[in-house]
Amino acid sequence: MSAASGRLSLKDGLRVASVGLRARRLRAALSALGIAIGTAAIVAVLGLSSSSQAGLLAEIDRLGTNMLTVEAGQTVTGQPVELPTEAPSRLTLLQDVQQVAHTGLIKGKGVYRSPIIPATQTGGLQVRAASLDLLTVLNTNVAEGSWLNPGTARVPVAVLGSVAAERLGIGAAFTGERVWLGGQWFDVVGVLESSPLAPDVDTSALIGYPAAKRYLGYLSLARGVRKAGPPSSIYVRADTDRVAATQPLLAPTANPREPDGVDVSQPSDALTARAAAAGAFNSLFLGLGVVALIVGAVGVANIMIISVLERRSEIGLRRALGATEGQIRMQFLTESILLAAIGGIAGVLAGIVATAVYASSKNWAIVVPVEAWAGGIASAILIGAAAGLLPAIRASRMSPTEALRTV
């Protein structure tokens, strides 16, 4: 007589293991819920951080990593050093530099909704003169209206950065809107989308250099000529493969007399750092997920212990019908694993849905790492096995006659 011939088929095994769950659906659903909540939290945290990272990386990809920023800095002693007016044209001469654009911060000028607003209430907004190729170099789009052109650069018109437009309360229907700038009205002709590579642009009202010179007196002397300027930030696009080689040349080229007074940076570095930070998941929520999972595991163990006690006569009957101790143990262990796995799968689905909803609202790619969903289901199964082990052993150790005795 071979003992193997008494083995249950997979189908029979699953049917037997799900008897208890099918008989008490609500109870099963509630105890699976704990596992589901924990798994959903973990999957959503991992999914959201991956998706937001993917979103940032996609943006970096769009913006390009070959932009370098050259800004006016300070001397070693802390004195501000202006960039020479001719710095942009000198930088253009560098071999690996493809494009150069620049803005000049006009100090002491604010942009206001109306003349009655006190000059000190700048709202954190600045006024900048901008070269006409600025948007091309920054890869920034016009949200509404149009960008400056050689004509509008000479007249009192302004284009607002995304944050500036928002703070000034100038939205989509800005036609005819004006802003009070440097003691006179400037017509708003355009609003920009956000400019992640140059956050300063977002908080600025941008006007043409000729207009800045004419209406705001923004000029400096270069080789005896009064020219609009000087620029305070120069944006340089370099050959993608030559960025590292180009970077050290920028400061001495921009300001040969005082290269130490020039700050050179690669703004995509900051974005890359932000992406890395976004990829580092929120450990508070992750911790809460783990706690929910542990509470869920205790719930499953509790339900399984109660279930074994309640189903004594079923255990006795099965033993009388020829179930081995091992088969009884397997039945309850599988039941516990099924319970937790159902919770785990539901949780993973909920986590994916949460990630999908949030990510698509932010226009990010939906990324749920394999580790998150596979790990979620795997840990649910492990939890089910751990929570069910003791009750299953108890069930199998119960003597058949004791199990059959009705009180």
Place this chain on the structure above:
Amino acid sequence: MSGEPVLELDEVTKVYGEEPPVAALRGVSFSIRQGELAAIVGPSGSGKSTLLHIMGTLERPSSGTVRIRGIDAERLDDRELSLLRAREIGFVFQQFFLAEHATVRENVADGLLYAGVPAPERYRRADEALERVGLSDRATFKPTKISGGQRQRVAIARALVGSPAIVLADEPTGNLDSRTGASIMDLLRELGAAGSTIVMITHDASLADQLPRQIRILDGQVVSDSRGDHDLTVAESEPS
């Protein structure tokens, strides 16, 4: 009746607990032959259920031997003993023990679940067994939707489904009114006449008297067996 012995007990004792030890069975010997229909009768606490559990290999005796179809149960491990129960022993309990969420047919078919019989075959045999107990028309019902007598018939069909060597019934009429109980007794007699080997436990002497053989026990000992002497001789002459 000259069938082979299917169940033999030899000097079986069962002692429960340590202090004070309770001797539930004290040297019980008898054998049941193929096709026999016997009652084990005794007052409450006399050791009937203990005896049934030992006969059914659900419990091991403290001493003595139990042989099913000549196989000494003592020598089998849990897996072998379980398979022996699955194939050779059918149980009927006072409380029926039917799965409420499964149909009558599934309940009966589950009598073969642990015997290594594939599902289609189990259901085919379940239909046969239901036919034998006269419940073919209730196959798709849930046990909660049929009467107590019908439930016990389902339990009997489940015990019979694997054509076991022996069916052990513990107070099968205990939860039924006397008329329904009588019809269950009729069924057992019918099955016995058709060749099944059935041992029924009861505290009711009048029920026991309806069966061809009565084994009376009192305080864990056989006090009379309507055909005991003969069986004991057979059991002793059997090689062990």
